[in-house]
Amino acid sequence: MKSIASAIRGLSLVFCAVLLIAGSLFISAAPASADTVKVIMGGKKGLVFEPAVVNVKAGDTIQFEVGQLPPHNVVFDKVPGADAALAASLSHKALEGAKKTFDITIPADAPKGEYSYFCLPHRGAGMVGKVVVQ
Known part of the structure; x- marks a missing residue:
């Protein structure tokens, strides 16, 4: 039981890290706005x-x-x-x-x-x- 909970926690951390990295790509890839x-x-x-x-x-x-x-x-x-x-x-x-x-x-x-x-x-x-x- 402990190993399943530990695996789920580990996958959750990996998933969150992937989401943060993907989100930062969208923010930094925004084109400069024209004035x-x-x-x-x-x-x-x-x-x-x-x-x-x-x-x-x-x-x-x-x-x-x-x-x-x-x-x-x-x-x-x-x-x-x-x-x-x-x-x-x-x-x-x-x-x-x-x-x-x-x-x-x-x-x-x-x-x-x-x-x-x-x-x-x-x-x-x-x-x-x-x-x-x-």
């Missing part, structure tokens, strides 16, 4: 992006919100490697009205560097911004 950064288009200072420069990682999302003096949009013109297709894919050329939002997600394979953008109707007024992918 979301908010940019106001047409802020309290007029025809500007607030903030004018944002620092992100590949995979992060930038949420643009129309503030004052709409309509606004975001057109990327200078990106690392002068990749016109990447600039076009990041751009949101549709003009958006007050309080509208849209998201732009930096591709996971995007090269590091500076990405310049502007608001098409207000570029002449200096409404420009920059994304720095780190």
